[in-house]
Amino acid sequence: MLEAKHNALMEEAARRGHANLDQLRLCFQLLSLSTAIDRDCATRLAPHGLSEGRFIVLFLLHGAGGTLPPHELAERAGVTRATISGLLDGLQREGLLQRRHDAEDGRRLQVVLTARGKHLAEELFNQHTQWIGGLFKGLDANEQAQLSQLLGKVWLHTDSGRGATP
Missing domain, CATH: 1.10.10.10 (Winged helix-like DNA-binding domain superfamily/Winged helix DNA-binding domain)
Structure with a gap:
């Protein structure tokens, strides 16, 4: 599930004996997922210019x-x-x-x-929200709530999230 660059970083961190390999893997999994979603989004929007x-x-x-x-x-x-x-x-x-x-x-x-813009906006918004919602259909309501809570906790440790509420 990791992108090649993240695998290479993990290998180098392991070679150097980095103590937080599990946390690095989690971050790289999240980054790889985000990249995959962005790539899929671009692919879905491209046919519409x-x-x-x-x-x-x-x-x-x-x-x-x-x-x-x-x-x-x-x-x-x-x-x-x-x-x-x-x-x-x-x-x-x-x-x-x-x-x-x-x-x-x-x-x-x-x-x-x-x-034409109104029609396209309506059509794509409906398609896009269904697609995004479908990304999480493998998670039940409790898992979705837990994921949201966990992501909020991680957010608080970013420079952007310091002092914010999740």
């Missing part, structure tokens, strides 16, 4: 009723304004959204899903 970033923009716009200003999209997606501009450019070229001047304040822009 979408990256994960483009999909997130469609999802956010759809969830907001089809319209948001670019700065709010960037904030919700957790990306810079420059990144959101690139994502919007690509989606606009594909005919999935339009940029329009705000009716009340012509200086402000609104990003609006086209009918």
